[in-house]
Amino acid sequence: MAEEDNKPQEINPTAKSPSETPVKKLPRRAAGAMPVVEIKDDLLVKTLQEKFGKNILSANEINSQQVLQVEKIALTKILLYLKDNATPSFSMLTDLTAVHFPDQAEQPFEMVYQLYSIADKRRLRIKTRLADGETIPTVTNIWATANWLEREVYDLFGIHFDEHPDLRRILLPNGWKGHPLRKEHYLEYKDNEWVEENLQIRELSSDSDFIGKFE
Template sequence: MRLDMTFNYLKALAGKLKVSLKEAMIDSQISLGELTLIVKRQAIARVLTHLRDSKDLQFKQLIDICGVDYPERHERFEVVYHLLSLKNNLRIRIKLNASEETFVPSICSIYSAANWYEREIWDLYGVKFEGHPDLRRLLTDYGFEGHPMRKDFPLTGHVEVRYDDELKRVVYEKVNLPQEFRTFDFLSPWAGMTPEHPLPGDEKATKGAS
């Protein structure tokens, strides 16, 4: 299918979904040949059920659920669902917003594959899924503190793990750094390598050359 035909098809599909989903759908976007729906948090179960069961759509496969953190937003998290329709050879993306305090309805009863995806998002971001049958950590240890994919989570973490020979067990201790991390003024060391914005210490090479 040509790109212009894909865009027109997705635009028409977005219009049909706006009619069928009504107030549950906030907005739609088309980018790189894929359609994204932005929906209300409490309506996610209704939206996904419609996408799965509609005879013309049949998005019967849940490919992935992931989290995104935008600390500057009032509702800092996005939960993003990726669906596939084998019948139409089409993918669709659904997004909703959430905060640390709000609950996102679990969709385990709609797509069984959502079970571990939702546990992973809870573990890494702290997004709570209401109605999940077993919401507990999946990738980190049981004694882990915090949610490591949040952008304000420290690189060192809060605790470190080691095996104690005397106690004959694994123990958790607060992170104790022998020295502070070096602070850079740029996103990467290479970003500052210009005559106008030299890295700290570059002035020595400049003086030596002159």
């Protein structure tokens, strides 16, 4: 037993680059879909469709939650309208996030805005599609909430926001390579260079006699 304990622990091969192929997912079986119903008799959605026409790509109720898919060009106009002029007025931006769909090669990123109207107790989700490397206008001038939320999306997805007042990484340290929530980012990716440079922790080579991973 003791001899076995003294053996050097198995060391992972050196960290893979962030652009390595993603970890394989479990095989997918045919699954149902959540009920999707087109919104028809809704005053707000109707006004939006009249006002913005083709820029509203679709208006659906997914699992009884209202979702609007819009064009990126009209995004800020629509959001501004929803906050200032629409009835009910969506005074609160509950959440802002992104989703990565690598199989949709043309526009793999989807920005998701969860709006909320306190007066009417109503939620509305606005989504828009982005190509890789494309930038998107900031909404910090509409809701102050967006500041840190956009920084988080920039940090974890690498999506740039035009005219954001303070676009820096927020959760990961400056100088970190890669954007972890992209699907191509390897789950167990370690930036050994960064760790060595900033924390002075060096990984031992696989033939070293020491026990443990780090020096």
